[in-house]
Amino acid sequence: MRPPRTDGWSLFLVLGMLLTAGYALAATQWAPGLGRVPAAAFAAGLLGWILAQSRFRPRASALLTAGYGLTFVLWALFQESPISGQPGGIWLGMHLRTWLSLARLSEFFRRLYTGAPNSDLLIFTLALLWAMWMLASLGAWSAFRLGRFWAAFLPTGVGVLAVAYFYSGEVNQRFYLALYLLFGLLLLARFSLHEQKDDWRSHAVNFTGEVSYEFARVALLTTIVVLTLAWGASGRSALQTLEQDARWGRRWDSARETFTRLFGELQAAGPGPGDYYGQSLALGGAVDLSASPVFEVTTSRAPDADAFIRRAAANDPIESAPTLDRFYWRAAVYDYYQDGHWQLTASLGRSFDPSDDELQPEHASGRLPIEARFTVLSPSIARLYLISEPVWVDRPLWIESDPDGLSVASARSKALLSNGTSYLERSAMLRADQSSLRAAGQTYSGWIQDHYLQLPASVTSRTRELAYRIAGDLPTAFDKAEAVTRYLRGAIEYDVKISPPPTGSDPVDWVLFDSPRGYCNYYASAEVILLRALGIPARLAVGFSQGEADESGRTFLVRESAAHAWPEVYFPNLGWVEFEPTASEPELVRPLVRAAPPASTSAPVTDPIEDPRDPRLGNIPEEQALDQGGAGRARLPIGLIVLGVPAVLLMLAAAWATIVFMRGDSPLRAAQHIFASGRRTNEKASSPGLPRGELREPEGARDPAPLSTAERAYVWTRRLSDWHNLERGPHLTPLEHVARLKQRLPELTPSLDLIARYYTRERYGAAAPAIGAEAQHLAAAQRNVMRHALPLVPQRILHWGLHGLRLLRGRV
Structure with a gap:
């Protein structure tokens, strides 16, 4: 299955595939210099085609490809190098650039080996240029020298698919994916045509030149029909299907987080599809969050914000004001900090079965029972969002908790939750006042001190000194946390368009002293580090802020732009308490003393959310109550049924092709087997x-x-x-x-x-x-x-x- 080496149409289709892959990568604008990727793909494809016409053996062709590729990458390195205007002429400049590139490569592999995050985007650019050059050149050579279509199609195709998955900006990567498939399927048809012609010639069968035209026309029509059917057949990707299984989901999280650790400074890298958070978090550059809805949540109790505002306006003393509760929808917590990179290490994984299992929070006493129903509005999620200390969730989970199983760090559903699906959670929410927090003391267990007072060597002495200047003389942990919170709200300017911290600097030190601008990740990280320097256990929590409340104050619409990070401080006998240092968020105010503490509970919450549609079922709508017992399935929309018809047709076609493949029959005989029911x-x-x-x-x-x-x-x-x-x-x-x-x-x-x-x-x-x-x-x-x-x-x-x-x- 090899076209003539001088076939212009095949060369056009191969170069079209490679250019599409290059432009798909360049459109992400993840790093400076990616605009050279299309040129690398085009030049490498031509080189592979030329080498295929030559008499060079495969090994010689591979060496020539690598040599030209190295030349192109070095040229790109010199173009991106910050060294310019150096005395001593061009040779001294090249010498300095060479040593600089070797030093950067050495530092990159050191961080790769030690697990530290990388912030040098030049290495990312050079790696992509080298990979694109080698894949494009060897793919084109294999296609025209050996007739291997898949060697030209699959490697760069996997790259286009990976870009479409990881990219989360405004460019529509599905267009590049569809264009790549169009070029690829037409190239496959072209290869098949040439093989058919060779067979006709070998059997002395006469054919006219119109055969190529007719074949190309039918192939184009077939390709467009297949792409159209595949586009509308299903909204679920193969990667999302793998994420349905908890084991594969965790493995995919690990791969995605390794990518984030090595190249966490990529520009305009917002949250990816599906889950927004994983087992790690890097302090990087600018973020771009959209207003797309992520989920909607209805709670059993609503924060009495309006009453608080009215009393505050009337100059009532703060202790007489009702509690201003605020909800944080937590996805994960991190305990270990190193080189601007947070990780979850203080946890053990285990399964949770809602039918015979219940979480037992360590500090459920004195907390308010909360029941919340989350409805997914994004395409799909697996990692669940929880309130404070969860007690029970109506779905089988894989949870990460501390070794005693008392504090849940994150929870992942064993089945992927698609758009429209809901889950029910019961939690114990702390409503502590200032008096109880001050009285909690500072006596911590050994396990808390070992994991939540960790400070890396990269934390500078001036950061530690700043912590003591802010709150070193205050008597209680609560007063120190409040002082640090107030300082950060005034000292750091909120900005989501910041540049990444320079290589070699600690991001917390950078935002506190050199460039006091950042977003919630920096505010929260700075407070955790400052509090740990004062000997107060703290951790970083991520998820979403409260979102937009409806008129009742019970239902909240949470959008992607509400993605948030905040510090949580540990108080003995009370547990983890949220603080709000981010200047763009409303200040979190607690009363001095509560009039009546809530009744203690360690059992599942039984107070349902009132719902006028069905008082017997509480907050659960009728269509959701029918399947409350286990699956939590959403109603099937009519649009999905309509789109499912092409999917059924494709499955029938796949069954037909399978029978043909297994029996070696013709299509008509295979169809006869299907419809004759075995006769x-x-x-x-x-x-x-x-x-x-x-x-x-x-x-x-x-x-x-x-x-x-x-x-x-x-x-x-x-x-x-x-x-x-x-x-x-x-x-x-x-x-x-x-x-x-x-x-x-x-x-x-x-x-x-x-x-x-x-x-x-x-x-x-x-x-x-x-x-x-x-x-x-x-x-x-x-x-x-x-x-x-x-x-x-x-x-x-x-x-x-x-x-x-x-x-x-x-x-x-």
Whole structure:
């Protein structure tokens, strides 16, 4: 399956694929210098095509590709190097740039080995340029020298798919993905056309020049139809499907977080699809959050914000004002900080079953029972958002908690939650006043001190000194936390368009002293570090702020722009308490003393959310109450049913193709198998060249015995002959049939001879089927034949599809 090396249309399609992949990557604007990727893809593709026409051996071609690629990358390195205007001429400049690049590479691999985050985007750019050059050049060379379509299509195609998954900006990456598939499928059709022409020539079949035009027209039509059906068939990606399983979801989280750790400073990198948070968080550069809704939540109690504002306006003393509760929808917490990178380490994973399990918060006493129903409004999530100390969730989970299982750090649903799905959570929410927080003391367990007072060596002495200047003389942990919070709200300017901290600097030190501008990640990180420097246990929590409340004050719409990070401080006998240092958020005010503390509870909350639609079911709407017991399924929208029709058609087509593939039949015979429900319509033939697996018995006859090893292997030789368009009529004996196949595929001669010998002996010599070592030799020969047949499967599927279109148009 190889086009002529001078085929202009094939070259156009290959370069179109490569340019599409390059522009898809350049459009992300993740790092400076990515605009050179399309040029690298185009130049490398041309180089691969030129080398395919040459007499260079494969190893020499690979070395030339690597050499030219290294030259291109060095040129890009010099262009991006900050060294300019150096005295000593061009050679001194090149010398300095060379040493600078070696130093950067050494630092990158050191951070990769030690697990520290990387902030040098130049390495990211050079790595992508090198990868694109090698994949494009070797892919084009493989296509035109060896006729390997998949070597040209798959490597860069995987890159386009990865970019579409990781990218979260305003550019529509699905356009690049569709364009890439269009070029790729047309190239596959072009390869198939050239193979068909070669076969016609070998059999002295005359054909006109219009064949190419007709073939291209039908291939284009088929490609557009297939892309259109696939586009509307399903809204769920293969990656999201993998995330449904907790084990695969955690592995994917790990891969995604490694990418974030190594290249966490990428520009305009907002949260990715699906889950917004993982097991780590890097303090990077600018963020770009949209107003897209993420979820909606209805609570059993509403914060009495309006009453508080009215009393404050009337100059009432703060202790007489009702509590201003505020909800934080927490996704994860982090305890370990190193080089501007937060990680969750103080946790153990375990399963949670809502039918016979219940979480037991360490400090449930004195907390308010809260019940909340979350409804997913984003395409899908797996990581759940929780309130304070969760007690129970109505879904099977994989939770990360402290070793005692008393404080939940994060929870992940074992099944992916799609748009419209809801889950019910019951939590114990702390409503502590200033008096109780001051009286909590500063006596901490050894486990709390070991994990939540950790400070890396990168924390500077001036950061520690600042902590003591702000709150070192205050008597209680609460007063110190309040002082640090007030300082950060006034000292740091809120800005989401900041540049990443320079390489080698600690981000917290940078935002406190050198560039006091940042967003919530920096505010919260600075407070945690300052409090730990004062000996107060603290951790970083991430999730979403309260969001937009409706008129009742019970339901909140949470958008992507509400993504938030905040510090949580540990108080003995009370647990973790939220503080709000971010200047863009309202100040979190607590009363001096509460009039009546809430009743203690450690059991599941039974106070439901009132709902006028059905008072017996509490807050659960009728359609959700029907499936409360387990699945929590959402109603199926009409649009999904409409889009599901093409999906069903594609599944039927896949079943048809599977039968064709497994039997080696024509499409019409495969369709006959599907719609005839197993009826056998052809009389059994007595040809000496047909194994029993390819014969039809008369209607009503008993099913044939299972095929022997030799018969199964011989079936594959006949299938391979069909796919190479070799004659295999009933007049040919097995030895004659194999002889024709050996002429086309001489490298298979030993395997074909072995299969023909054993099959002939069983068929005509009444010999027993091969067993033991003989059967193993036959199986190895069959696998060798299959390896030559499987690459032809896409071509045959396309051939059958085009044949079906011709039949629909009335052409034979």
